[in-house]
Amino acid sequence: MTTAQPLAIQDQLIALLAERFGLDQTTIDPQVTFSSLELDSLALVEFTVTLEEDFGVPVDEEDVTAENTVGELAALMADKLTAQGQAAG
C-alpha cells in the first residue's frame, strides 16, 4: 500500500503554480486560497488539466475552487493518490 505525503505534494503544487502561472513561490502559503492568488475560474480549470497530467489521477473542476486553499488541495491530492495506490496494489 502507498500512502502519499501531503507535505511533499504541497511543495509540488506550489512549484507547479509557479511554473504554470508564473506565481511567486515565496508568496504561496498553504493557507492561501486560489482566489487570493488571483487565479480566475478558467485558470483553475486549466490547473485541473495540469494536475491530471502531472499526478496521473483524475481531477475534476469541483476539486479546485476559488475558496480552496493550497493545503486543502494537497490533502485531496494525497487522498486521490493513496486511493489509486490501494486500487492498484
Place this chain on the structure above:
Amino acid sequence: MTVGNPPFHAAVTGLGLVTAAGVGTERSWETIVAARPTAAEIPAFDDLPVRFGCAATAFDGNAALGRRTAWSLDRCTQLALVAAREALAQAGLTPEDWDGSRVGVVLGTALGGMSTWDSEYAKLAAKGPRTVSPMLIPMAAVNMPAGQLASAFGARGPNFVTATACASGTTAIGTARELLRSGACDIVITGGTESALTRLVLTTFAKMGALSGRGEDPAGASRPFDADRDGFVLAEGAAVLVLERPEHAAARGARTLASVSGYGASADAGHATRPDPEGRGAEAALRTALADAGLSPDDIGHVNAHGTSTPLNDAVESRMISRVLGTGPAVTSVKGVTGHCLGASGAIEAAVGVLTLERQTVPPTANLERQDPDCPVDVVADKAREGRLDAMVSHSFGFGGQNAVLALTRP
C-alpha cells in the same frame, strides 16, 4: 477611403517590430537593411514536406512578458504585445497620459492563435477531451490580439481585428487611419501579428504548392523577383505602429516619423488563391491609395512590394507596378529576409516603410541573383540605396483576392 477629400496624414509616432530578423525595431532593421536572410531549418518540421521557415527564435514570450502574463496568451498575442510596448515607448505614450476612450486598437492577423488551435486539437485527438485547455478560445480566437492589447493599455476605443489573409496588417493600418480621420479616435494602436509556424499550417501551404521547396538552401529560398524563385517561406512576426491624428501628435509635441497618407482596398472577385493575371484588383487598390493621398504616380519613389517570392505574385505585381508607376520607383521586397508573415506582413512592411522614409534608405531585396525578365521593375538588390524619398507605397495582396495598399509620406 474617401477619395476627393483633402489628404489626411495620419502621424506615425511609434514603431515596434518582432520578426525573425530581430526582436525590436533596430535589430530587425539592421538585418533587413543588410539583406541577411533568416530562413532556417525548424526541427519540429523534420518529417514534413518543407522543413524550414523564418521563426522569431530570439523571442521568448515568458522572458519578455513574464510567465504571469504570458501563460494565458497565444504566441501571436505575445508578439503583438511586445511590439506594442516598444511602439508606445517610442511614441512617448503611457496609459496614464491618455483618455482611453479615444484610443483604438486595430490589428491584422490571417489565422490568429493557430499554434494553440493546433496543439489543443492534437491533445484532443491523442489523449481525449480531459486534456483540452479551457483557455483555447480566449487564447486562440482571431480577435484576441486586439482585445488583449486593450486590456494591457486601457485602450477603450474601437477594438477589432481585420482579416484579409496576407493583406490583414495593411487593411488594419488603413482602417486605423479611417478611425482617426472620422474623429472616432485620437490614437490607434495598429499593425499586425502572426505566429502560424505550425506543422498543420506548414503542411497545407506546402501541399498547395505555395512554399519554396529549396530545402538544400533555406537561406536562399525566399528570393523575390529572382528567376529561380519557387515559392514563399512561412514566417512569424508582428509589427505595431502608433498612429495619431496629426493635430493630436503636434499638440503633445510628438515627433512624426512618417505619415500614412493614403489607403486603397479592392477585391479581385476572381479565383480564391490565384491573383488576377493582370493584377487588376491590385491596380485598383494602388490607384485608390494614390488618389486618397493626393499623389500622382510620378510622386512615388519607392514600392515596398508584396513580393512573396512565388512565381505568379512577383511577375503579376511587377507588371502592375510598371504599368501604373512606370519603371522609376525603387522596388524592394523585405520577404527575402523576413519570409512571409501572412497577416503580419503588411504591418511589418509598413513599419519598414516608415523607417525607409525616416532614414532615407531603401533596403535591398535579399537573394536577388538573376532578376526575372518577367519582373520589369527596378529591384533594389545587393545593398541599401540612399537618397531623397518623399512618398512610397506598400502593397499587400491576400488569398481571397483581397488587396490593400498604403501610401506613406515624409512629414
